[in-house]
Amino acid sequence: MSKEANLQAQVKFGEAVVSGHLEGIRDVVAADCVDHDPAQGQVPGPEGFIFFFGQFRAAFPDLNLAVEHLVQDDDNIAFAYTITGTHKGDLFGIPPTGKKIKVRGMQISRFEGGKLVERWGSSDQLGILQQIGAVPRSRGGA
Numbered sequence: 001m002s003k004e005a006n007l008q009a010q011v012k013f014g015e016a017v018v019s020g021h022l023e024g025i026r027d028v029v030a031a032d033c034v035d036h037d038p039a040q041g042q043v044p045g046p047e048g049f050i051f052f053f054g055q056f057r058a059a060f061p062d063l064n065l066a067v068e069h070l071v072q073d074d075d076n077i078a079f080a081y082t083i084t085g086t087h088k089g090d091l092f093g094i095p096p097t098g099k100k101i102k103v104r105g106m107q108i109s110r111f112e113g114g115k116l117v118e119r120w121g122s123s124d125q126l127g128i129l130q131q132i133g134a135v136p137r138s139r140g141g142a
Helices: 003-019 022-027 045-059 125-131
Strands: 029-035 064-072 076-086 100-112 115-123
Touching: 003 022, 003 045, 003 064, 003 076, 003 100, 003 115, 022 029, 022 045, 029 045, 100 125
Parallel strands: 029 115
Antiparallel strands: 064 076, 076 100, 100 115
């Protein structure tokens, strides 16, 4: 597939996450897709992403994801992003706080045939927990 088809698949994945229409993930993620950085309890393939983002969107129903920088070759897309949202639902056992979050992350996606087959990623999970008050912020020093 073309670089453009891969980019369209990545965009469709992001739109599914932001809109909450997570079934669209099935169209762009291979059944045997491997997430090298899965969330706890996340299974392989589209079902794992639908599970995780379903839980995350329930915790942050106004979730938004903005791509800040993107680079691409024939099979891979790497991008830096910012996630924002308001903690209005349970976040893996943490009750809603009403606090807003803004965190950064990075992802590398590998595609075959216009579908996501591998993902590597990192989001500022500690930053999320600190911003909702579940973990104290560091005061600096040693």
